[in-house]
Amino acid sequence: MTIFDVVRNAIFAGFGVQEKVREFIDELVKKGELSETQGAKLVKEWSDKADKGTSDLNKNLSDIMSKTLEKMNIPTKEEYDRLNKKVQHLSARIRKLEGGAEEGQEE
Numbered sequence: 001m002t003i004f005d006v007v008r009n010a011i012f013a014g015f016g017v018q019e020k021v022r023e024f025i026d027e028l029v030k031k032g033e034l035s036e037t038q039g040a041k042l043v044k045e046w047s048d049k050a051d052k053g054t055s056d057l058n059k060n061l062s063d064i065m066s067k068t069l070e071k072m073n074i075p076t077k078e079e080y081d082r083l084n085k086k087v088q089h090l091s092a093r094i095r096k097l098e099g100g101a102e103e104g105q106e107e
Contacts, residue, residue, distance in 0.1 A: 021046050 022043055029039040069076075075083070 018047070018050060 025034065025039045025042050028034040029036055034042070
């Protein structure tokens with residue numbers, strides 16, 4: 001199982017848990033153990049905590065991926081683009097110099 005699969009399953013499990021929490025709170029409201037206001041407040045608090053947890057998870061995964069790529073010594077897109085531009089510039093200079101050298105030889 002890949003990291004992607006683990007994360008995907010955790011997110012889907014989170015959605016399932018979120019639905020179960022809502023159902024549970026709705027059931028407490030129906031039974032009269034919670035008022036609608038209390039139920040709505042609990043759902044909001046739980047949703048806020050779940051959102052923060054998701055945000056923290058995304059940040060942590062991003063940090064892990066960045067550190068992993070850094071350890072693997074894989075260039076970033078910016079580094080790749082910078083090197084590609086440099087290669088193009090140097091190739092153009094070489095073509096220009098080779099063209100100048102050939103012209104000089106023909107004379």
